[in-house]
Amino acid sequence: MTLRVENIVGGYSQVPVLKDVSFDVNDGELVGLIGLNGAGKSTTINHIIGLLTPFKGRISIDGTSIMDDAEKYKAQIAYIPETPILYDELTLKEHLELTITAYGLNSDAAWAKANHLLNIFRLDNKLEWFPANFSKGMKQKVMITCAFMTDAKLFIVDEPFYGLDPIAVHDLLLEIEKVKAAGAAVLMSTHVLDTAEKYCDKFVLLADGQVKADGTLDELRALSHGENQTLDDIYLALAKENENE
Numbered sequence: 001m002t003l004r005v006e007n008i009v010g011g012y013s014q015v016p017v018l019k020d021v022s023f024d025v026n027d028g029e030l031v032g033l034i035g036l037n038g039a040g041k042s043t044t045i046n047h048i049i050g051l052l053t054p055f056k057g058r059i060s061i062d063g064t065s066i067m068d069d070a071e072k073y074k075a076q077i078a079y080i081p082e083t084p085i086l087y088d089e090l091t092l093k094e095h096l097e098l099t100i101t102a103y104g105l106n107s108d109a110a111w112a113k114a115n116h117l118l119n120i121f122r123l124d125n126k127l128e129w130f131p132a133n134f135s136k137g138m139k140q141k142v143m144i145t146c147a148f149m150t151d152a153k154l155f156i157v158d159e160p161f162y163g164l165d166p167i168a169v170h171d172l173l174l175e176i177e178k179v180k181a182a183g184a185a186v187l188m189s190t191h192v193l194d195t196a197e198k199y200c201d202k203f204v205l206l207a208d209g210q211v212k213a214d215g216t217l218d219e220l221r222a223l224s225h226g227e228n229q230t231l232d233d234i235y236l237a238l239a240k241e242n243e244n245e
Protein backbone atom coordinates (compact mmCIF):
# COMPACT_ATOMS: atom_id res chain seq x y z
CA MET A 1 0.00 0.00 0.00
CA THR A 2 1.15 3.53 -0.67
CA LEU A 3 0.33 6.66 1.25
CA ARG A 4 0.64 9.55 -1.17
CA VAL A 5 0.71 13.12 0.13
CA GLU A 6 0.55 15.46 -2.86
CA ASN A 7 1.07 19.22 -2.77
CA ILE A 8 -0.73 19.74 0.53
CA VAL A 9 -1.41 23.29 1.57
CA GLY A 10 -3.19 23.23 4.89
CA GLY A 11 -3.49 24.19 8.53
CA TYR A 12 -5.97 25.51 11.02
CA SER A 13 -7.09 28.88 9.69
CA GLN A 14 -6.71 30.90 6.50
CA VAL A 15 -2.94 31.18 6.97
CA PRO A 16 -1.43 27.87 5.85
CA VAL A 17 0.95 25.97 8.13
CA LEU A 18 1.81 23.42 5.42
CA LYS A 19 3.06 24.89 2.18
CA ASP A 20 3.02 22.42 -0.68
CA VAL A 21 3.98 19.28 1.27
CA SER A 22 4.50 16.12 -0.83
CA PHE A 23 5.93 12.71 0.04
CA ASP A 24 5.12 9.00 -0.26
CA VAL A 25 5.25 6.13 2.22
CA ASN A 26 5.34 2.73 0.49
CA ASP A 27 4.55 -0.72 1.80
CA GLY A 28 7.29 -2.25 3.90
CA GLU A 29 8.74 1.18 4.70
CA LEU A 30 9.22 2.99 7.99
CA VAL A 31 9.46 6.69 7.18
CA GLY A 32 10.62 9.16 9.82
CA LEU A 33 8.87 12.54 9.82
CA ILE A 34 11.51 14.82 11.27
CA GLY A 35 11.35 18.49 12.21
CA LEU A 36 11.90 21.06 14.94
CA ASN A 37 9.09 22.15 17.26
CA GLY A 38 6.44 23.87 15.15
CA ALA A 39 7.78 22.50 11.84
CA GLY A 40 4.38 21.00 10.98
CA LYS A 41 4.72 17.30 11.85
CA SER A 42 1.48 17.02 13.86
CA THR A 43 -0.34 19.22 11.34
CA THR A 44 0.77 16.85 8.56
CA ILE A 45 -0.43 13.85 10.58
CA ASN A 46 -3.75 15.58 11.35
CA HIS A 47 -4.31 15.99 7.61
CA ILE A 48 -3.45 12.35 6.91
CA ILE A 49 -5.81 10.99 9.57
CA GLY A 50 -8.58 13.31 8.36
CA LEU A 51 -8.82 15.63 11.37
CA LEU A 52 -7.97 18.56 9.11
CA THR A 53 -9.03 19.12 5.49
CA PRO A 54 -6.36 20.38 3.09
CA PHE A 55 -6.92 23.77 1.45
CA LYS A 56 -5.21 22.32 -1.62
CA GLY A 57 -3.66 19.02 -2.67
CA ARG A 58 -4.60 15.39 -2.20
CA ILE A 59 -3.83 12.61 0.28
CA SER A 60 -4.56 9.05 -0.80
CA ILE A 61 -4.02 5.48 0.33
CA ASP A 62 -3.64 3.19 -2.68
CA GLY A 63 -5.33 5.83 -4.78
CA THR A 64 -8.36 6.36 -2.48
CA SER A 65 -8.68 9.73 -0.76
CA ILE A 66 -10.92 10.54 2.18
CA MET A 67 -13.14 12.45 -0.26
CA ASP A 68 -13.54 9.35 -2.46
CA ASP A 69 -14.50 6.96 0.35
CA ALA A 70 -14.01 8.12 3.96
CA GLU A 71 -14.86 4.75 5.51
CA LYS A 72 -12.47 2.76 3.31
CA TYR A 73 -9.73 5.36 3.74
CA LYS A 74 -9.97 5.50 7.55
CA ALA A 75 -10.28 1.71 8.00
CA GLN A 76 -6.75 1.35 6.62
CA ILE A 77 -5.14 3.61 9.22
CA ALA A 78 -4.06 2.87 12.78
CA TYR A 79 -2.91 5.97 14.65
CA ILE A 80 -0.92 6.18 17.88
CA PRO A 81 -1.07 9.77 19.14
CA GLU A 82 1.70 11.41 21.13
CA THR A 83 -0.65 11.90 24.08
CA PRO A 84 -2.72 8.79 24.80
CA ILE A 85 -6.46 9.26 24.31
CA LEU A 86 -8.45 6.74 26.37
CA TYR A 87 -12.03 6.62 27.63
CA ASP A 88 -12.12 7.14 31.42
CA GLU A 89 -15.17 4.91 31.82
CA LEU A 90 -13.86 1.92 29.82
CA THR A 91 -11.56 -0.80 31.14
CA LEU A 92 -8.51 -1.96 29.19
CA LYS A 93 -10.50 -4.99 28.01
CA GLU A 94 -13.35 -2.73 26.84
CA HIS A 95 -10.87 -0.57 24.89
CA LEU A 96 -9.68 -3.67 23.05
CA GLU A 97 -13.28 -4.80 22.38
CA LEU A 98 -14.11 -1.33 21.09
CA THR A 99 -11.17 -1.54 18.66
CA ILE A 100 -12.42 -4.93 17.41
CA THR A 101 -15.88 -3.45 16.79
CA ALA A 102 -14.65 -0.18 15.27
CA TYR A 103 -12.36 -1.94 12.77
CA GLY A 104 -14.71 -4.91 12.21
CA LEU A 105 -11.91 -7.33 13.17
CA ASN A 106 -12.11 -11.10 13.53
CA SER A 107 -12.33 -11.36 17.31
CA ASP A 108 -10.16 -14.47 17.78
CA ALA A 109 -7.37 -13.22 15.50
CA ALA A 110 -7.43 -9.76 17.08
CA TRP A 111 -7.38 -11.16 20.63
CA ALA A 112 -4.43 -13.41 19.69
CA LYS A 113 -2.46 -10.33 18.60
CA ALA A 114 -3.66 -8.33 21.62
CA ASN A 115 -2.68 -11.07 24.08
CA HIS A 116 0.84 -11.17 22.64
CA LEU A 117 1.17 -7.39 23.05
CA LEU A 118 -0.42 -7.35 26.52
CA ASN A 119 2.07 -9.98 27.53
CA ILE A 120 5.19 -8.16 26.32
CA PHE A 121 3.89 -4.88 27.79
CA ARG A 122 3.10 -6.62 31.11
CA LEU A 123 -0.56 -5.53 30.92
CA ASP A 124 -2.03 -9.03 30.70
CA ASN A 125 -3.15 -9.02 34.34
CA LYS A 126 -4.70 -5.53 34.08
CA LEU A 127 -7.60 -6.16 31.69
CA GLU A 128 -10.17 -4.92 34.21
CA TRP A 129 -8.25 -1.73 35.05
CA PHE A 130 -9.49 1.76 34.11
CA PRO A 131 -7.20 4.41 32.52
CA ALA A 132 -7.12 6.40 35.77
CA ASN A 133 -4.99 3.59 37.26
CA PHE A 134 -2.43 3.57 34.45
CA SER A 135 0.82 5.54 34.24
CA LYS A 136 1.46 7.64 31.10
CA GLY A 137 3.67 4.90 29.64
CA MET A 138 1.04 2.25 30.40
CA LYS A 139 -1.61 4.38 28.64
CA GLN A 140 0.71 4.64 25.65
CA LYS A 141 1.11 0.86 25.67
CA VAL A 142 -2.70 0.50 25.59
CA MET A 143 -2.80 2.76 22.50
CA ILE A 144 -0.02 0.72 20.88
CA THR A 145 -1.87 -2.53 21.63
CA CYS A 146 -5.11 -1.13 20.15
CA ALA A 147 -3.24 -0.03 17.00
CA PHE A 148 -1.21 -3.19 16.42
CA MET A 149 -4.14 -5.58 16.99
CA THR A 150 -5.77 -4.15 13.82
CA ASP A 151 -5.08 -5.19 10.24
CA ALA A 152 -4.27 -1.59 9.26
CA LYS A 153 -2.18 -1.02 6.16
CA LEU A 154 -0.82 2.31 7.37
CA PHE A 155 0.45 2.90 10.91
CA ILE A 156 1.00 6.47 12.05
CA VAL A 157 3.02 6.84 15.21
CA ASP A 158 3.39 10.33 16.65
CA GLU A 159 6.52 10.83 18.80
CA PRO A 160 6.56 7.41 20.51
CA PHE A 161 9.82 7.61 22.44
CA TYR A 162 9.23 10.00 25.34
CA GLY A 163 6.75 8.18 27.56
CA LEU A 164 8.07 4.66 26.99
CA ASP A 165 10.82 2.86 28.92
CA PRO A 166 13.73 1.43 26.85
CA ILE A 167 12.29 -2.11 26.85
CA ALA A 168 8.95 -0.83 25.59
CA VAL A 169 10.70 1.21 22.86
CA HIS A 170 12.54 -1.93 21.78
CA ASP A 171 9.27 -3.93 21.77
CA LEU A 172 7.48 -1.22 19.78
CA LEU A 173 10.27 -1.20 17.19
CA LEU A 174 9.98 -5.00 16.90
CA GLU A 175 6.21 -4.67 16.30
CA ILE A 176 6.89 -2.04 13.63
CA GLU A 177 9.35 -4.44 11.95
CA LYS A 178 6.67 -7.15 11.98
CA VAL A 179 3.94 -5.05 10.34
CA LYS A 180 6.47 -3.78 7.79
CA ALA A 181 7.39 -7.35 6.93
CA ALA A 182 3.68 -8.07 6.47
CA GLY A 183 3.48 -5.23 3.92
CA ALA A 184 2.24 -2.29 5.98
CA ALA A 185 3.63 1.23 5.73
CA VAL A 186 4.64 3.17 8.83
CA LEU A 187 5.01 6.92 9.27
CA MET A 188 6.64 7.96 12.56
CA SER A 189 7.23 11.51 13.72
CA THR A 190 10.08 11.97 16.17
CA HIS A 191 12.76 14.24 17.56
CA VAL A 192 14.88 11.27 18.63
CA LEU A 193 17.16 11.35 15.63
CA ASP A 194 19.68 8.68 16.61
CA THR A 195 16.90 6.09 17.00
CA ALA A 196 15.23 7.32 13.79
CA GLU A 197 18.55 7.04 11.95
CA LYS A 198 18.95 3.44 13.10
CA TYR A 199 15.44 2.20 12.32
CA CYS A 200 13.83 4.33 9.59
CA ASP A 201 14.20 3.37 5.94
CA LYS A 202 13.55 6.91 4.73
CA PHE A 203 13.11 10.38 6.16
CA VAL A 204 11.00 13.44 5.41
CA LEU A 205 12.67 16.53 6.82
CA LEU A 206 10.15 19.28 7.50
CA ALA A 207 10.96 22.88 8.33
CA ASP A 208 8.54 25.77 8.43
CA GLY A 209 5.77 23.69 6.87
CA GLN A 210 7.86 22.63 3.89
CA VAL A 211 9.65 19.43 2.94
CA LYS A 212 13.30 20.47 2.89
CA ALA A 213 14.54 17.04 1.87
CA ASP A 214 13.37 13.46 1.72
CA GLY A 215 14.91 10.10 0.97
CA THR A 216 17.20 7.50 2.48
CA LEU A 217 20.07 8.53 4.75
CA ASP A 218 22.49 8.15 1.83
CA GLU A 219 20.30 10.32 -0.38
CA LEU A 220 20.13 12.98 2.34
CA ARG A 221 23.92 12.80 2.78
CA ALA A 222 24.37 13.31 -0.96
CA LEU A 223 22.04 16.33 -0.83
CA SER A 224 23.96 17.90 2.03
CA HIS A 225 27.39 16.94 0.57
CA GLY A 226 28.48 15.07 3.70
CA GLU A 227 29.48 11.42 3.34
CA ASN A 228 29.58 10.47 7.00
CA GLN A 229 27.05 12.89 8.38
CA THR A 230 24.54 11.67 10.92
CA LEU A 231 20.84 12.47 10.58
CA ASP A 232 21.38 14.97 13.40
CA ASP A 233 24.15 16.77 11.42
CA ILE A 234 22.02 16.83 8.27
CA TYR A 235 18.96 18.14 10.07
CA LEU A 236 20.84 20.86 11.93
CA ALA A 237 22.49 22.03 8.70
CA LEU A 238 19.11 22.19 6.96
CA ALA A 239 17.48 23.96 9.90
CA LYS A 240 20.27 26.58 9.88
CA GLU A 241 19.88 27.05 6.12
CA ASN A 242 16.19 27.62 6.74
CA GLU A 243 16.90 30.25 9.41
CA ASN A 244 19.14 32.15 7.00
CA GLU A 245 16.57 32.17 4.18
Ligand SMILES: Nc1ncnc2c1ncn2[C@@H]1O[C@H](COP(=O)(O)OP(=O)(O)OP(=O)(O)O)[C@@H](O)[C@H]1O
Nearest residue numbers: 011012013017035036037038039040041042043044
Ligand atom coordinates in the same frame (compact mmCIF):
# COMPACT_ATOMS: atom_id res chain seq x y z
N1 LIG B 1 -4.67 23.91 16.95
C1 LIG B 1 -3.90 24.81 16.33
N2 LIG B 1 -4.42 26.00 15.93
C2 LIG B 1 -3.67 26.92 15.29
N3 LIG B 1 -2.36 26.75 14.99
C3 LIG B 1 -1.79 25.60 15.37
C4 LIG B 1 -2.52 24.57 16.05
N4 LIG B 1 -1.67 23.52 16.29
C5 LIG B 1 -0.48 23.89 15.78
N5 LIG B 1 -0.54 25.13 15.23
C6 LIG B 1 0.55 25.84 14.55
O1 LIG B 1 0.98 25.06 13.45
C7 LIG B 1 2.40 25.14 13.33
C8 LIG B 1 2.95 23.72 13.25
O2 LIG B 1 2.66 23.05 14.47
P1 LIG B 1 2.75 21.46 14.63
O3 LIG B 1 2.04 21.13 15.91
O4 LIG B 1 2.31 20.82 13.38
O5 LIG B 1 4.33 21.29 14.78
P2 LIG B 1 5.18 20.01 15.18
O6 LIG B 1 6.23 19.87 14.12
O7 LIG B 1 4.30 18.84 15.40
O8 LIG B 1 5.86 20.50 16.52
P3 LIG B 1 6.26 19.74 17.89
O9 LIG B 1 7.56 19.06 17.60
O10 LIG B 1 6.44 20.87 18.84
O11 LIG B 1 5.15 18.80 18.26
C9 LIG B 1 2.92 25.95 14.51
O12 LIG B 1 3.19 27.25 14.05
C10 LIG B 1 1.76 25.97 15.47
O13 LIG B 1 1.71 27.19 16.14
